[in-house]
Amino acid sequence: MRIGITCYPSHGGSGVVATELGKLLAERGHHIHFITYDMPFRLGNFHQNIWYHGVEANRYAVFKYPPYDLSLASRMAQVAKTYQLDLLHVHYAVPHAVAAVLAKQMVGDHLKVVTTLHGTDISVLGEDESLRDIICFGINQSDMVTAVSDSLVQLTEEKLAVNKEIKRIYNFVDRRVFYPRNVSRLREKYLQADEKILLHISNFRPVKRLEDVVAIFDRVQKEVPARLMLVGEGPEMTKVVSLAEKLNLTSKIIFLGKQDEVAQLISLADLLLLPSEKESFGLVALEAMACGVPTVGSNAGGIPEVVEHGKTGFLADVGDVEAMANYAIELLQNESLYHDFSQKGLERVEEKFCGQKIAAEYEELYQQVMDS
CATH class of the missing domain: 3.40.50.2000 (Glycogen Phosphorylase B;)
Incomplete structure (x- = not known):
């Protein structure tokens, strides 16, 4: 599969999980394209089957704030067309899910959108009345939505008027990195x-x-x-x-x-x-x-x-x-x-919580989305 991944690339659990998932999927033979404003800090050195595509918001003088969400959507669409992506897997509801939905509208319905909720996009941003509707839109318009715990699934359903089924897929660790060491x-x-x-x-x-x-x-x-x-x-x-x-x-x-x-x-x-x-x-x-x-x-x-x-x-x-x-x-x-x-x-x-187990769960989910 050819998969685009968008996350916050700096320190934080969602960026870590997204990056590590991309690395595992690349090892399993998939083509992974990271689309974000900076190189994910866990990506490190060169990895076979992994590409990075930077996003830079236009700083035209009339814009009070650079429109990163629009630049991201445009970059997603561009990468999807150039590399014939099968799907976009975005981590965090805003602006990533919304940008992915817009990119899909530009590219066509064959491009699928999978959104993973990580927590504060619901527990913190979901409390903001000015963002609630756009968060719901991003979730409802995604082809598939996952959350990292049953607790977060329940919180999302309680806080937001979403009509999309949310599947729980846990976070994971790579046992080659995290193991008891002699220190x-x-x-x-x-x-x-x-x-x-x-x-x-x-x-x-x-x-x-x-x-x-x-x-x-x-x-x-x-x-x-x-x-x-x-x-x-x-x-x-x-x-x-x-x-x-x-x-x-x-x-x-x-x-x-x-x-x-x-x-x-x-x-x-x-x-x-x-x-x-x-x-x-x-x-x-x-x-x-x-x-x-x-x-x-x-x-x-x-x-x-x-x-x-x-x-x-x-x-x-x-x-x-x-x-x-x-x-x-x-x-x-x-x-x-x-x-x-x-x-x-x-x-x-x-x-x-083994990385290979969770990567296989995502592969199965991707296939379901592509077959739907």
């Missing part, structure tokens, strides 16, 4: 022999509840020698630094900023903390599980579909930092329980 030498760089590492990775937005992360760590480090490793940057960084200073934890927190390659850092950790207020899936929890690292976090959104409470991690209500801290302490102090959680997590990844 003993790297651990020596960051901590003492008896210390544990608690890890948090995010874009540091309020919804990630970074202050809860610090509060959980504060309770844990009073019972277990530990350090907190923070990967990412964002608007909550100032609050994190202030709270760390207030609790005298600055010397125990390792700030690593944004990191493109996180598999080795995850293997370095003993626990992942994910106390999010909203989480459509929880990709970082899946990546941690694939590295043998249990998650302690909230039961928000799609997280319980990834982390099995009491089997591969522990979950508590949003904001219940006391319970999360107690769960973390229990896991860190019980070596047998920790090993059991780690092993069951690895088995769960292989069973439900």
Whole structure:
């Protein structure tokens, strides 16, 4: 198949999943064309069967804002005609789904549109009255719509008046990248022999509840020698630094900023903390599980579909930092329980979230769309 993929190419779960899916599909013999404003950061070096097509919005003086959505639609149509694409798979409802529908109208009905919803396009943008109708339009006019969790399917149906069936296809990990690594030498760089590492990775937005992360760590480090490793940057960084200073934890927190390659850092950790207020899936929890690292976090959104409470991690209500801290302490102090959680997590990844399995699900979906 000849497939166009459009996503947000910068840091973020939707871009990661879209890029990794494209790479897997290319390995399986499909021709993949990324159409977006920048090279996806996970794309890396040359890949056979993968093309990249940049999009640049016209900056004509009469435009107050460059019309990226129209430029994207035009570029999609151009690439579809030139390379005879079978379908466009767009990740995120706006503007990608709408642009893809417009491109289809320019090219013809033989070009199919598959839209994957990732979360904030529904939970955040769907709350905006000025965008709700256009989001519904993009979804309803797509030939097929998927969402990354059952929770997100339900949220979309509750929030938006869509008449399109939404199929759940989970996110995934490439087991060749995310697996338990030997990082003993790297651990020596960051901590003492008896210390544990608690890890948090995010874009540091309020919804990630970074202050809860610090509060959980504060309770844990009073019972277990530990350090907190923070990967990412964002608007909550100032609050994190202030709270760390207030609790005298600055010397125990390792700030690593944004990191493109996180598999080795995850293997370095003993626990992942994910106390999010909203989480459509929880990709970082899946990546941690694939590295043998249990998650302690909230039961928000799609997280319980990834982390099995009491089997591969522990979950508590949003904001219940006391319970999360107690769960973390229990896991860190019980070596047998920790090993059991780690092993069951690895088995769960292989069973439900393996990249090849999910790529095959998308292939089947594409074929259904093309045959319809």
